[in-house]
Amino acid sequence: MRVLVVQHSSRRRRVLLRRGVWAGGEVLVTVGLVLLLLVAHQLWWTNRQAREGAERKVEALEREWERGASEGEGGGGGQGGDSGMAAAPSPTEVPRRQPAAKRATSAAPDWSRAYAILTIPRLGLRVPVAEGTSKQNVLNKGYVGHYRGTQQPGRAGNFALAGHRNTHGEPFRYVNRLGKGDEVEVETEDASYTYVVDRTLPETSARDGGVIRPVPRSGVRPGYGYSEPGYYLTLTTCTPEYTSKYRLVVWGKLVSMRPR
Template sequence: MVRVRVVRHSGLRRRALRRRALWGGGEVLVTVGVVLLLLVVHQVWWTNREARAGADREVRALERAWGGGGGGGGGDGDSGTAVPATSATPVPSPDSAPGSSGSAGSSAGTGRRSAAESSPTPDWSRAYAILTIPRLHLRVPVAEGVSKSGVLNKGYVGHYPGTQQPGQAGNFALAGHRNTHGEPFRYVNRLARGDTVRVETRSATYTYAVDRTLPQTAAHDGSVVRPIPRSTVRPGHGYTEPGYYLTLTTCTPEYTSKYRLVVWGKLVSMRPR
């Protein structure tokens, strides 16, 4: 007696549906993976490429507007006006020039005063200075404000509103991306005590020397950009006396924005243009 195998079409349909579901799910996963890969490439590579190119163009435009070359003024050991790193006396008013307490009738004293007193009042989000850090081979424009879309995502370094301008008594505080969009502050953690940082404006070049580093603090630790910078989260870090300070801030650890890395410097010289 011959047995005839009965094929149940419902079972075949279920298996076919499972295969189609698995195939469709695989296609979705591959598509999502490709999209995510493209996003990573865009964030890590393309935004850096575009921002760096734009920042370089802006640096060249500022140099042309100031009538200078690409080398930047006031390097290590320059002959500019020396400025005390700290002072036991009260800080002068923000508009006064460091080292301008010489004879009022001397042309050198007049030059020093005019250079600092003419510190620019920048337009919002427009580049008005150039930051140079020789150790990092970095040369980028500085713009007013720290918004991502208006300043930081352009590859610029942003000046914290309400802090002082270059060469003025108090704290000239800057922010920059550590990753993506030009990442100008990618390696600021490598700066060591004594490394120089130059800030060029239309009127003068200011040279700061790196003094201290705060490797990690909370994102809300706004006291690090006060006129006398000192961390309230990490009280042992910062200063207690007035001076002419530079503050560089960025996110840490890399590829996160959970904490802030802070580098402080002190003004050591000023060279009028």
């Protein structure tokens, strides 16, 4: 009769293998939980935090403007014919009358400071506009950022803005739903400007600087854009969703301005 002999070295190897598999499983589970928490932080917490901060900033701007308006009225501010709606100037016309302003809208506001409110009724969106497109100081706060070097609202040229499509408030999450004729309002301390969506560029290179030029026209897809001076609004965001590979662009034209 044969007697099976179990070598202790073989038994130890099996024990070590089981321990290694168990330890590896624990590591994978831990890594999975950490990744899940990171995803939850990016997709939920950053959105909640940024949206709450953006809402507070909108309310703060409105209170600031109301106080300024009250002080202006108390100091004998006029209520004459300029208080009505003014038609947008033609593309080549220099406006004969600009809203009376405590701070000229043509002057660049303080860097990274929120100074306007963007409202898009179609999307139920109302967010602050800040100077610059820094992620840390502007975009990650849930704000929309004004491209440095582009025009200010209501002025001849191109008022160009950027915003996150995903995470950090994602104000431009559904900007792709905008269509021709949708209104976009930009409010400043001095006036309210209404633009109407005119054209959309579904996808272009992230380096396509032509879309934010004074006369916006894609340098990558020349069939998209304009060829004449005007009063333009440009909204840009990342596409496809959850990536930053390409840019989605929405253009609008100024149709009216109303002094505050």
